[in-house]
Each structure stands twice: as structure tokens, then as C-alpha cells.
């Protein structure tokens with residue numbers, strides 16, 4: 444049975460649309476819509492390009508699909524509208540089934556984890572009139588322990604503070620998380636007035652939510668993400684907000700550190716209380732707050748937690764996966780554990796060659812790019828590495844990556860300033876050989892998806908200063924030969940040539956653009972950035988003199 448799960452919706456506030464095709468309990472293809480529209484987060488778009496890709500990957504037509512599954516169960520006439528949209532774009536619509544947004548988040552993490560039982564923690568901005576859910580999952584049974592009201596939202600809290608600090612809500616939260624490491628949590632007393640823990644519950648002070656206080660202004664809908672959502676009362680507590688692009692002061696860094704710390708305090712209390720109720724120390728995380736890899740580390744290190752699983756798509760691109768899984772579980776199919784995130788498009792040598800010749804590029808056609816790439820890395824070059832199927836989720840995991848020597852201390856500054864064109868404080872992550880992970884990082888966590896930060900050992904700081912954050916942590920990817928053989932071989936060859944058993948790895952894109960999907964976008968990124976070399980499968984392109 445073929446089932447397609449979709450996420451996002453018809454309103455401007457919806458984001459991270461995606462489509463996932465599953466056959467029985469197995470994922471066949473999955474991708475975010477932004478990879479096809481080339482607009483980051485594909486706001487307000489249903490995933491037309493992603494569905495088209497999924498069908499092409501499987502070599503099937505829409506007639507072969509039994510169900511289209513989606514969240515947004517509470518939206519009026521939504522099933523009918525999706526069915527009409529699918530029929531309009533594809534000529535036919537399978538039956539549409541709707542599920543609760545947070546049950547989709549929960550399914551996406553629990554069934555991907557391979558755990559037989561779990562405490563499932565979904566903390567989000569909002570969806571289907573709530574902001575998250577806590578469950579006890581066992582076999583195919585899911586018991587809801589707690590559901591949070593839409594207005595009482597940790598995602599909203601973090602988004603509001605992102606706005607207060609001069610960044611874009613529902614876009615730049617990860618910048619605030621990066622900034623937090625540069626400050627001290629000196630504002631905890633103030634933050635206790637904004638957000639406070641309460642066992643399995645928490646209380647976000649709604650007197651700071653302008654949309655609730657100023658109801659008369661929002662008679663037809665909530666605000667757009669570009670409007671201010673916090674009241675001036677927040678500035679009475681914390682002082683004046685930071686204007687976008689204003690200099691970053693110590694006060695801003697300390698506020699970032701404090702708001703992050705307060706989030707962690709609340710999350711830990713929720714996790715501990717949930718485990719006390721379920722009796723199950725294995726935790727699965729989802730919801731947009733699940734992208735907070737620093738909070739995930741605090742959960743991992745908590746003594747009440749035995750095992751932690753965070754999927755590569757804890758955010759809204761993952762509800763497409765969860766919706767498909769819920770349907771297939773209903774139909775009696777066992778769901779296969781997700782070992783890797785390489786479910787997106789790949790491109791043949793002929794397709795790439797066609798593009799290269801079309802733009803008149805100078806290139807070499809190599810038998811195996813590994814050796815040449817190691818030489819380039821050894822010269823300090825910053826390399827675009829485009830291989831195989833694209834990653835599902837926001838992290839580049841070695842198939843659409845920019846890579847560099849992590850022992851090169853200047854790499855971070857150079858990549859931020861002349862390749863990604865972004866803030867100087869933004870950290871980079873290591874992709875490390877699975878076999879060597881424990882030599883450099885603590886906690887022994889199997890980390891295929893770069894969603895959890897781990898404490899770095901002194902060996903990591905010494906061998907790979909470019910990928911250890913200012914707070915002595917790193918958001919690592921452990922690379923295994925059985926899930927990404929070419930990337931594992933590349934890092935192994937780099938290590939054999941005298942480098943540490945890891946590479947600096949960041950997504951192949953320019954700031955504010957989605958990660959590159961197709962060869963044409965890779966070429967655009969290469970020629971419009973300070974990248975030295977680009978490998979498109981076995982084809983090597985280099986800037987003059989390199």
C-alpha cells in the first residue's frame with residue numbers, strides 16, 4: 444500500500460511543507476517543498492513539488508496511492524480542500540485522511556526511533572489548536588498525558604524572544620540558540636516572570652502576548668510573523684528590545700543565555716515528570732522546540748533519561764512523515780526504524796554533465812572524488828560536496844554539504860563571512876567517524892542527525908577547534924559506513940592523510956536560502972560564494988588557480 448503524508452497548509456502562517464511517500468511500513472522518498480520552490484520554509488505552500496518528486500522516485504502515479512494523509516484535522520473543510528487541490532494538480536486525488544498535528548509529530552519520532560515503548564515529548568509553536576502533547580507510547584498504543592493550550596506555548600515563547608532580540612520569528616530561533624552560548628544567564632529572575640515550570644505543565648505569561656492583550660487588532664486572524672507579537676510590558680521587564688541589525692551587546696547575549704536556560708529548566712521538569720508517570724526512561728522528542736539541540740543535550744544528560752531519540756525532522760516537515768505513519772499503523776503495517784535521512788532526490792552523471800556543458804563550465808570527470816577531495820581539504824580549501832540522495836530535514840549530513848578541515852581555526856570566520864555571508868558567531872559542526880566519536884565527545888550518543896549537542900572532550904578542542912562551540916560543546920553527526928559509505932570513506936581518507944577523524948560540515952547554501960537540491964542550485968552557490976572547489980558526484984569544478 445502506498446501512502447503519501449503531507450505537511451503545511453493553505454495559510455501564510457504554515458511553513459515547512461513536505462511530502463513523504465511510504466510503501467507499507469517503509470519510507471520510499473521524503474523531501475521538503477522548499478527544495479523545489481527555492482523559498483526557505485516554503486511558507487503557505489502545499490507540497491506540490493515534493494509530491495511530484497516522491498511519485499517520480501518510486502516510478503508510480505497518483506492513481507497508485509491509496510491515501511493522502513495530513514495534519515490540520517481541526518480546519519474546516521480541510522480534507523475536501525486538499526482532495527480538490529491534489530485532483531487539480533495531479534488529475535486525481537486519493538482519499539484524504541486528517542490527523543491531529545501533534546499526534547503526527549509524536550508518531551514521526553516514536554515510530555522512527557525503533558523503541559517498543561517511549562515517553563514522547565512534543566513541544567511546538569502551535570498546530571490544531573494546541574502547542575504540544577506529552578504521551579506514553581507502547582506498541583501501537585499512544586496515551587495522552589498532557590496537551591498544552593495553543594496560547595501556552597514554548598515555541599511561541601522562543602519565537603517571541605527571537606523577535607525581541609531583533610531576529611525573525613519562526614526563522615532565526617537557531618541564531619538565538621547559538622548566541623546564548625556567548626552570554627551568562629543573569630536574567631533568570633526576570634524570566635521567571637515570563638515562563639515558569641510546573642511539573643508536567645508550564646506557564647507562559649500571556650500578558651506579554653500582544654495578540655491576546657490587544658484582541659481588537661486581530662479580529663480576523665493572528666498576526667503575520669513580521670508584526671510585533673510582544674507587548675511593551677516585556678520591555679518593562681527586560682529593557683528595550685534590540686532593533687534588527689543593531690550592535691549585539693553583552694546584555695543581549697545574557698538575555699539569550701537566560702531565555703535558553705529558562706527553556707531548559709521547563710523542558711527538564713516536563714521530561715522528569717513525564718517519565719515519573721510513564722515509568723519509561725526512553726524519550727522521543729518532536730515539535731519545533733525539538734530543533735533546540737542544546738536543550739536536547741540537557742535532556743540526554745539528565746539522569747532520569749536512559750535513551751533519547753530525536754528524528755532529523757522534529758519540526759513541521761516531520762508531520763508529513765507522522766501522518767503517513769499513523770495511517771499505515773492503522774492499516775496494520777509495522778513501521779521500519781529510520782537509520783538515515785537520505786530520502787531526497789539524486790541526480791545522474793548524465794543530468795549533471797548536461798548542466799555543466801549547458802553553462803560552459805570547466806570541470807574534471809574523476810573516477811572517484813575521494814582522493815582529490817582530501818588533497819583539496821589538505822590545502823585548506825572550502826569544498827562543496829554534492830553526492831547521492833539529498834537529506835530530509837534541515838541538516839546537511841554529507842550529501843549536500845560544505846566541508847573543510849576542522850583543525851583550521853580560521854575556517855569558521857572565513858566560511859561565515861565569505862561563503863555563507865552570515866553572523867560571525869554562528870557555529871559549525873563536526874561530522875565524525877562513528878568509530879572515533881567517543882575519543883572526542885562525551886555521552887556516547889548515537890548521533891546520525893545533528894540534532895543533539897554533546898560536550899566536547901579536550902581532545903576535540905585541540906584537534907578540531909573550528910567545530911567546537913564557545914561553550915565547549917558540538918552538534919555532531921556520527922557517520923557510519925552502512926548508512927553513508929562515500930562520506931565515511933572521505934572522512935577515513937582525510938584521517939589517514941593525517942587529519943582528525945572528522946570534517947567541518949555545514950549545509951551547501953548561502954545564508955537565507957534553502958539547502959541546495961539540484962546541480963543548478965549547487966553551481967549557483969559555488970559561483971556566487973567564496974567556495975574553492977565543488978564536487979558534483981565525480982565532477983570536480985575549481986575556482987581559477989585551484
Ligand SMILES: [Fe+2]
Pocket residue numbers: 544548567568569570730731758759762
Ligand atoms: Fe508543528
